[in-house]
Amino acid sequence: MRPGDRTARDAAKRFDDDPLLEVYDLCKYYPLKGGFFEKVRGVVKAVDGVSLKVFRGKTLGLVGESGCGKTTTGRLIVRVLEPTRGTIRFHDPDGGRIDLTALSAKGMHPLRRKIQMIFQDPYASLDPRMTVLQIVGEPLRSCGLASGRDYKDRVAAALDWVGLKPEAMNRYPHAFSGGQRQRIGIARALVTEPDLVIADEPVSALDVSFQAQILNLLQDLRERLRLTILFVAHDLSVVRHVCDRAAVMYLGRLVEIADRADLFSRPRHPYTETLMSIIPRPDTRWKPDRSFLKGSAADASEPTPGCAFHPRCRHAQPECSIRTPVLREIQPGHSIACHFDLLLQGV
Numbered sequence: 182m183r184p185g186d187r188t189a190r191d192a193a194k195r196f197d198d199d200p201l202l203e204v205y206d207l208c209k210y211y212p213l214k215g216g217f218f219e220k221v222r223g224v225v226k227a228v229d230g231v232s233l234k235v236f237r238g239k240t241l242g243l244v245g246e247s248g249c250g251k252t253t254t255g256r257l258i259v260r261v262l263e264p265t266r267g268t269i270r271f272h273d274p275d276g277g278r279i280d281l282t283a284l285s286a287k288g289m290h291p292l293r294r295k296i297q298m299i300f301q302d303p304y305a306s307l308d309p310r311m312t313v314l315q316i317v318g319e320p321l322r323s324c325g326l327a328s329g330r331d332y333k334d335r336v337a338a339a340l341d342w343v344g345l346k347p348e349a350m351n352r353y354p355h356a357f358s359g360g361q362r363q364r365i366g367i368a369r370a371l372v373t374e375p376d377l378v379i380a381d382e383p384v385s386a387l388d389v390s391f392q393a394q395i396l397n398l399l400q401d402l403r404e405r406l407r408l409t410i411l412f413v414a415h416d417l418s419v420v421r422h423v424c425d426r427a428a429v430m431y432l433g434r435l436v437e438i439a440d441r442a443d444l445f446s447r448p449r450h451p452y453t454e455t456l457m458s459i460i461p462r463p464d465t466r467w468k469p470d471r472s473f474l475k476g477s478a479a480d481a482s483e484p485t486p487g488c489a490f491h492p493r494c495r496h497a498q499p500e501c502s503i504r505t506p507v508l509r510e511i512q513p514g515h516s517i518a519c520h521f522d523l524l525l526q527g528v
């Protein structure tokens with residue numbers, strides 16, 4: 182099969198209301214050790230009970246401030262990290278539903294070609310001692326997908342998808358700009374023609390002049406290759422541009438999930454409202470509204486009782502410091518983890 186071709190089975194896939202990935206109660210805890218005998222004195226809940234669905238052919242944005250656990254969630258899904266508990270169910274078109282958490286490293290190997298990751302830092306994620314041919318072609322060799330002439334052809338095709346010429350194959354990463362290096366990283370992720378791509382803040386390390394180019398490239402590739410993308414970001418304006426749905430994360434938990442239009446037209450969780458208030462605007466007179474947020478950022482190693490966001494929330498009620506809210510659906514496709522819906526409060 183030539184790179185980029187899709188079989189009749191692929192062409193017949195349903196892309197609406199068809200989850201490719203389902204995550205249930207995903208957790209990652211890190212023990213805190215101290216003292217002479219390195220006793221466990223606490224635990225950091227980097228990811229604490231995350232449940233979400235990524236629909237086939239769509240882009241789900243996972244957004245939140247630094248340290249909220251969004252990157253850890255992405256790495257758990259691709260099994261770069263081992264989860265403490267939870268279920269990660271991948272709907273493999275060739276093998277039905279597969280629980281990734283039940284697979285060994287050897288059992289995961291056949292699925293590596295179908296689940297790929299784009300890393301955040303294009304300077305750290307490319308081996309400076311390898312040529313572009315070796316870097317982009319490494320997944321092909323690892324998965325046993327190509328060799329000889331076909332190997333070079335598929336690497337050349339992947340480079341063409343991201344706007345690089347075949348001549349780049351013989352050069353090393355230091356010869357490229359940051360934006361070009363990220364294109365190489367994207368080509369490496371796409372060369373196996375995966376079904377699911379985890380994009381871990383793929384533009385945050387780039388100059389503003391390159392960010393729009395990479396975002397537009399990802400949009401184009403999603404349509405052309407029928408990709409499903411979990412897009413990890415801390416910038417809501419980026420999520421607004423590239424994602425169909427968005428999941429907002431705070432201190433290891435999801436606090437709101439909704440379609441992009443619903444989320445941006447009327448956020449229903451106080452933390453989402455706060456993130457919206459600081460999105461930069463093309464107005465020199467604009468200043469972020471600091472009244473939406475009070476207090477300091479919470480410490481993941483010393484979680485507060487009740488809602489984790491309540492010490493910083495301007496809408497907090499006594500109940501918020503006692504009872505932990507659960508993620509609940511308030512309307513079709515829109516869920517929040519809050520005791521008080523902002524819309525019902527008339528906020």
